Amino acid sequence: MDKREQLYEGKAKKVFKTSEPGLFWLEYKDDATAFNGAKRAQITGKGVLNNEISSIFLSLLKEKGIDNHFVKRISDREQVVREVQIIPLEVVTRNIAAGSLAKRLGWEEGTRLSRPVVEWYYKDDELGDPMINDDHIAALELATVKELAQIKETSLKVNDILKEYLAARNLILVDFKLEFGKTAEGHLLLADEISPDTCRFWDATTMEKLDKDRFRRDLGNVEDAYQEILRRLGGEAHV
Numbered sequence: 001m002d003k004r005e006q007l008y009e010g011k012a013k014k015v016f017k018t019s020e021p022g023l024f025w026l027e028y029k030d031d032a033t034a035f036n037g038a039k040r041a042q043i044t045g046k047g048v049l050n051n052e053i054s055s056i057f058l059s060l061l062k063e064k065g066i067d068n069h070f071v072k073r074i075s076d077r078e079q080v081v082r083e084v085q086i087i088p089l090e091v092v093t094r095n096i097a098a099g100s101l102a103k104r105l106g107w108e109e110g111t112r113l114s115r116p117v118v119e120w121y122y123k124d125d126e127l128g129d130p131m132i133n134d135d136h137i138a139a140l141e142l143a144t145v146k147e148l149a150q151i152k153e154t155s156l157k158v159n160d161i162l163k164e165y166l167a168a169r170n171l172i173l174v175d176f177k178l179e180f181g182k183t184a185e186g187h188l189l190l191a192d193e194i195s196p197d198t199c200r201f202w203d204a205t206t207m208e209k210l211d212k213d214r215f216r217r218d219l220g221n222v223e224d225a226y227q228e229i230l231r232r233l234g235g236e237a238h239v
Contacts, residue, residue: 001080012050012197018080022184028054028077032197034216036128041215047077049226050195052235055079057162057194064161066154068190069181084181084191088123089142091151093159094175098200099213101175110207116159118152123179150188151180158190166201169232171210174200196226 003025004017011033016025028047033040051073058070069081094101097111101119120137121129137143143151155178163173176199179192192198196211203210209217210225230236 012047012193022083023071024081024083025074026051026079026081028079028193032212032215032222034212036125039216043215043222045223046197046226049223049230050193050197051077051079053195053226053230053233054193056230056233056235058190060165061158061161061190061194066158066161066190067187081191082183082189084183084189086123086179086181086191087143087147087151089137089151089180090121090123090129091155091178091180092119092121092175093117093155093178094119095159095163096172096174096200096202098174116156118155147188154178154180154190162194167204170204171229171232172202172204172207174202176200196229201229 001023002019004019006014006016007024008015011031012029014027014029016027018025028051030042030044030046031040032043032046055070055073058068061068062070069084071080071082073079094117095113097105097107097113098109101107101117102109102111120132120134122132122136122140122142123129134148137148138145158178159173159176162176166173176194178190178194180188181191182188199211200213201210202208209219210229214220214222214225
């Protein structure tokens, strides 16, 4: 299989066609962005770390029965995935109040929620990815009622699987963002990535942040935090 022309370049990845129909080639970048691109930087090795971390998570979810677009990791910063048309929805599942949720509701960061909260965001950089509800999704024709129910059910299953997996590694899954897409046949799949760029991970003992909040909040040691996540997942060390 050969890498062909570039189709798209996002904040964290480049997407290429391949010589095999139905498959895309992803290349993870070292670019870091926050606040809808208002803050930007390069973090050496971030793409390599996220490629491996996401490969581990997506492989785990496949083993647990969560179908997704991941096929295989083919180099330190590249992987092959199934071709999907991304639904312009960001699905955020929260277990602990942090970030925008803590600000919106006036909760102290770290407040544990009585149940997981699922939020929908319209994936549109120009609009700043606004939070929307089921009626907005229907009006925008982003997904059907059945698809939305499937997305929510899958997101909660992912939450259960990852919380248990991470707890065994002394990590708390605070919240995370998922994206979904549809194959040419209309099959709904979990897509994009699962990494410290898209999740909040806290050390269960110290509550140290081991995710992109280290970049957002100028806490420093971003690469070290990502390295620590990979180490706890049993991945290869990168220096």
